[in-house]
Amino acid sequence: MIARSLLSPFDLHLFNEGTHSHLFDKLGAHLSSEPEGTSFAVWAPNADSVSVIGDFNGWDKTANGLFPREQSGIWEGFIPGVKHGSLYKYHVHSRVTRAGADKADPYAAYSEQPPRQASIVWDLSYQWGDESWMSNRHLSNGRSATAKASQMPTKPSAASGNDSASTATRISRQNPVGAAAMMAAGNRRDSGTGVRVRGASPGSTATIVARASVASSDDSAIDKLSWDASG
Numbered sequence: 705m706i707a708r709s710l711l712s713p714f715d716l717h718l719f720n721e722g723t724h725s726h727l728f729d730k731l732g733a734h735l736s737s738e739p740e741g742t743s744f745a746v747w748a749p750n751a752d753s754v755s756v757i758g759d760f761n762g763w764d765k766t767a768n769g770l771f772p773r774e775q776s777g778i779w780e781g782f783i784p785g786v787k788h789g790s791l792y793k794y795h796v797h798s799r800v801t802r803a804g805a806d807k808a809d810p811y812a813a814y815s816e817q818p819p820r821q822a823s824i825v826w827d828l829s830y831q832w833g834d835e836s837w838m839s840n841r842h843l844s845n846g847r848s849a850t851a852k853a854s855q856m857p858t859k860p861s862a863a864s865g866n867d868s869a870s871t872a873t874r875i876s877r878q879n880p881v882g883a884a885a886m887m888a889a890g891n892r893r894d895s896g897t898g899v900r901v902r903g904a905s906p907g908s909t910a911t912i913v914a915r916a917s918v919a920s921s922d923d924s925a926i927d928k929l930s931w932d933a934s935g
Contacts, residue, residue, distance in 0.1 A: 708743050708782035709773075710734060716776050731778070732811030733825045735788060742786035742825050744770060744794075746809060749777030752799035756783060757806065758792030758822075765795040765804070791822040 710730050711719075718724035731745045744756050754770045760783070761767040770779035786792075797804040808815065812823035 708736060708739075708741070709780060710743050711745065711773055711778065711780060716774060716778075719776055719778070728811060732809055732813065733786075733792065733823070735825065735827050736782070739784060740787070741782055741784040742790070743780065743782050744792075744809075745778055745780035746770070746794050746796075746807075746811070747776075747778050748794070748796050750798055750800050751779065751796045753797040754779040755795045756781070756792055757795050758786070758790055760786050760790050760792075770794075786825060788825060788827045790825040791816070792825060793822055 715724060715730055719727070719730075724730075731747065734743045735741075736743060746754060748754050755765050756768045756770065757763045757765050768781065768783050770781040772779055793806045793808055795804055796807050808821050809823040812826075813828055814824040814826035816822045816824065
């Protein structure tokens with residue numbers, strides 16, 4: 705068993721069957737205070753060796769090797785003295801290509817800005833200062849709290865008579881080609897406009913767009929619609 709392992713046998717069981725939902729708590733770099741250091745774990749199923757390189761060991765690929773956990777493909781280990789802010793990568797040697805490469809941690813909590821590529825050991829603990837708000841949250845955010853959400857105005861538009869037609873008119877003017885595509889070669893006729901609309905029922909979005917297009921005062925938009933409104 706690896707010293708300071710974060711992976712229990714049950715973790716490995718869940719990982720192997722693909723049902724582990726909290727791998728972010730197990731893989732990557734995780735700080736420890738007793739003893740002081742960092743646990744590292746990465747999934748590298750085709751590797752024959754994995755080590756951690758970083759500013760704490762001079763980027764020496766032979767200094768801190770990781771160990772495989774059973775048949776899971778996970779390599780892990782604990783490195784004493786590695787602190788918050790330390791730069792690191794994994795040196796992964798492939799048993800397939802017989803070559804090694806330096807890799808950033810896919811589960812890193814923090815990373816260098818490009819073009820630099822190193823991962824950074826990072827302490828995610830945070831001291832919240834919202835105790836007062838949390839203690840009174842039920843007064844404004846509970847199920848029995850009075851709703852204070854603002855409402856949008858419902859007054860009809862003076863230009864169009866209703867918001868739906870106004871919205872559809874704007875759509876047809878902004879994208880006449882898209883409106884024509886919805887109405888070309890239709891198989892149903894809307895009784896309000898005589899426009900053929902494929903698979904649309906009166907009151908649907910396509911029908912509203914068609915009706916607004918016919919009523920539109922933008923002649924250039926109407927001219928671009930390639931459909932038959934007469935028959």
